[in-house]
Amino acid sequence: MTPIEEAGAAPLLRIFHPSDFSKASEVAFAHALKLALESKAELEIMHVARHLADSAGDVHWTDFPGVRATLARWGILPAEAAREAVAKTGMDVKKVVLEGSDPVESMVQYCREHPPDLLVLATHQRDGLGRWLHKEVAEPLARQSHAMTLFVPHDGNGFVSLENGTVTLRRILIPVDHEPSAQPALQEAFFLAAGLGKSKVEFRLIHVGTHSRGMPTLQLPHRPDWQWEKRVVEGDAVDRILQEEAEWSPDLMVLTTQGHRDFLDALRGSTTERVVRGARCPVLAIPA
Helix, strand or coil: CCCHHHHCCCCCCEEEEECCCCHHHHHHHHHHHHHHHHHCCEEEEEEEECCHHHHCCCCCHHHCCCHHHHHHHCCCCCCCCCHHHHHHHCCEEEEEEEECCCHHHHHHHHHHHCCCCEEEEEECCCCCHHHHHCCCCHHHHHHHHCCCEEEEECCCCCCECCCCCCECCCEEEEEECCCCCCHHHHHHHHHHHHHCCCCCCEEEEEEECCCCCCCCCCCCCCCCCCEEEEEEECCCHHHHHHHHHHHHCCCEEEEEECCCCCHHHHHHCCHHHHHHHHCCCCEEEEEC
16 A cells, blocks of 8 residues: 555644544544554544543543554454554554643644644534534634644544444545635645555546636646546535535545635634535545
8 A cells, every 4th residue: 555655745744633532533533543554644642631630530541542452453453462563553643631621722732832734633513503502623623723634524434444444435525716726635635545545536626606717727636547527516615515515425525725714704614614514524624
C-alpha cells in the first residue's frame, strides 16, 4: 500500500482526535487511527475533564479508545502485543487529559500550541433548536483551529470499518465553486484515495450555479482506473449538495471552506457547517 506522503501530498505529521469516551466517537477514532497508521503520523487522542482533580479517579487510560486492541482486531498486531509494539507500526500515539470548563477553548488553545495537520472529529448532526440546546464542539473547534478537518457522523459507518479496518472509498463527492477555489479539495481527495491504495474511484464534481457561467476550471489528476464526472445544477447550494449526497451515496465528501463570511453565516452557520450537519457521509473540509 502506498503511504499517503508518497502520493505527492504534504505528509500528515500530527493527527488530533478529541474523544468523549462515547460509542458515538468510536467510528471517528477508527478513521483517525487508520490515517495515522498509513501516514506513519503522530496520533493525539484528547479528553477534556471539567475538573481534573475531582475526576482523576474517573479518567483512566483504559477509558481511551483501545489502540492496541483495535490494531489487533485489524490484524496489524498480535492479540497480546506490548505497548512498545505500537511504535513498530511507524506511528506514535499520545493520550492527553486536560482540565477545562470549556472543552472547545481548551482544545483550541492546545491546537495553537501544537498545530495539527488534521483534525478528526465525531459530529452530532443537529439543526435549529437542537444547536442552541446542546453545546457544539466539532464546528467551532474546526473553525478556530484553522486546520484541515475530517467530520465523521456519529451515526454512520464512515469509510473505515471499526471492526476490521478495511477502507471503502469508491465514490468521492467534491462541491466546487469559483470562490474559494476547489483545487485544494480536489488535490486532497486525490492524495487521500491514492494514499489509501484505492482503485476504481469515482469522483463527482458538482457546481451549484448557472450553466451560463459554468464549472470552474480545475486541474484533474489523471489515473486510468479513476473516473471524473462534472455536474452543474441550479438552486440553493446547501440543498443541492445534500440532495446529491443523498441520491449518489458517496463514501466521502471533500470541500474547500472559507468560514463565516457575514452576520447571517454567523447565525445559521457557514455553507460548510450546514453541509456537515446534513451529510450522512464523512466530510473533509480544507481551509482556503
